[in-house]
Amino acid sequence: MPAVALDIGTYSIKSIHAKAGKVPSIQRVVEVFNETGIALPTDDMTASKLGELLDSFFGDNDLPRNDVRLTLPETVVSTKIIDIPPLSDAELSSAIGWQAEQNIPIPPEELSLEYQVLYRPEKKDNAQMRVLLVGTRKKMVEKYVAMFNEIGIEPTLLETQMISIIRSLQFTLDEPTTLIAHIGSSSMNLAIIHKSEMKFVISQMNGGQMLTKALEVSLGLDASQAEQYKRSYGLDGDQFQGKVKDALLPAVNMLISEIRKSVQFFVNQNPQEVVQRIVLSGGTALLPGIVQHITNELSVEVLVSSPFTGIEGEIPENVNHPAMSVCMGLLQREL
Ligand SMILES: Nc1ncnc2c1ncn2[C@@H]1O[C@H](COP(=O)(O)OP(=O)(O)OP(=O)(O)O)[C@@H](O)[C@H]1O
Ligand SMILES: [Mg+2]
Numbered sequence: 001m002p003a004v005a006l007d008i009g010t011y012s013i014k015s016i017h018a019k020a021g022k023v024p025s026i027q028r029v030v031e032v033f034n035e036t037g038i039a040l041p042t043d044d045m046t047a048s049k050l051g052e053l054l055d056s057f058f059g060d061n062d063l064p065r066n067d068v069r070l071t072l073p074e075t076v077v078s079t080k081i082i083d084i085p086p087l088s089d090a091e092l093s094s095a096i097g098w099q100a101e102q103n104i105p106i107p108p109e110e111l112s113l114e115y116q117v118l119y120r121p122e123k124k125d126n127a128q129m130r131v132l133l134v135g136t137r138k139k140m141v142e143k144y145v146a147m148f149n150e151i152g153i154e155p156t157l158l159e160t161q162m163i164s165i166i167r168s169l170q171f172t173l174d175e176p177t178t179l180i181a182h183i184g185s186s187s188m189n190l191a192i193i194h195k196s197e198m199k200f201v202i203s204q205m206n207g208g209q210m211l212t213k214a215l216e217v218s219l220g221l222d223a224s225q226a227e228q229y230k231r232s233y234g235l236d237g238d239q240f241q242g243k244v245k246d247a248l249l250p251a252v253n254m255l256i257s258e259i260r261k262s263v264q265f266f267v268n269q270n271p272q273e274v275v276q277r278i279v280l281s282g283g284t285a286l287l288p289g290i291v292q293h294i295t296n297e298l299s300v301e302v303l304v305s306s307p308f309t310g311i312e313g314e315i316p317e318n319v320n321h322p323a324m325s326v327c328m329g330l331l332q333r334e335l
């Protein structure tokens with residue numbers, strides 16, 4: 001059955017209509033500018049604005065409304081990995097509420113909690129089990145789902161963005177420890193994957209939009225010129241007398257300093273490990289020169305995610321591939 005994966009970003013709404021599965025076969029990829037700038041409704045007005053936009057998005061692009069898969073932006077999700085003594089599923093289910101109260105900064109009466117065992121030691125020795133907790137505010141999720149119900153959609157999947165992104169990267173057990181930096185427009189999500197397991201995830205409110213703003217201010221450009229200059233010249237110092245690069249650098253370096261902090265945090269917790277690789281995803285991963293610049297700054301291998309590798313189907317030429325990793329991960333989930 002074909003499914004529709006939807007990734008609502010503050011910059012653009014992205015969707016892939018495909019036969020879902022480990023290797024999705026794509027029927028259509030759609031990306032449109034999000035003129036509302038809203039990724040998640042906070043009240044009735046924003047819900048109806050975004051709902052209307054989505055209704056025409058589905059209508060105009062002839063997208064079916066039966067198996068629609070969604071993500072929640074990492075910024076409204078509280079994700080935590082906890083180490084606790086090994087428990088059976090039943091024991092865990094009665095202990096989880098207390099664990100959530102200790103670890104998730106959302107009051108219990110407002111909390112909607114999902115959890116997943118990441119690791120359970122086989123023998124009852126001193127090893128701890130690791131559990132992933134994902135907390136969201138019930139009201140917020142209800143509002144989000146209600147907005148879709150209004151336009152005739154009963155979502156079949158709602159997960160956090162980083163979970164979809166990690167699935168799209170299809171890590172195997174023997175891959176080097178990797179930091180994923182998903183840089184969108186108004187946010188950057190970071191996660192570290194060690195032995196194919198997520199060690200932590202963190203999100204912050206800066207991304208590509210900050211780079212565009214820097215060009216507007218420094219070079220006196222309007223928003224669309226700044227967007228064009230950013231995409232064409234980026235961090236290439238040979239272009240435009242290096243002016244675009246110079247204007248972008250402080251903002252790019254702010255993002256890099258967040259990445260550096262996350263690497264440091266992981267290494268402090270796991271002194272015998274190193275982060276060997278950085279994978280960039282999200283639209284900003286295509287900034288010219290960003291791979292080389294991060295490589296120079298952090299002395300690690302830097303790659304750009306390519307969620308369409310080995311995938312068949314109609315992929316329009318102008319699509320920003322790394323921006324599509326959320327949608328691809330949603331489609332790769334077996335339901
Ligand atoms: N070739 C490019 N070079 C540099 N930046 C680019 C390029 N293409 C797109 N971008 C930037 O990527 C961002 C859009 O990426 P993406 O689609 O991942 O964001 P989003 O999902 O809409 O935002 P968010 O998730 O932060 O709400 C914009 O800031 C855009 O300017
Ligand atoms: Mg996004």
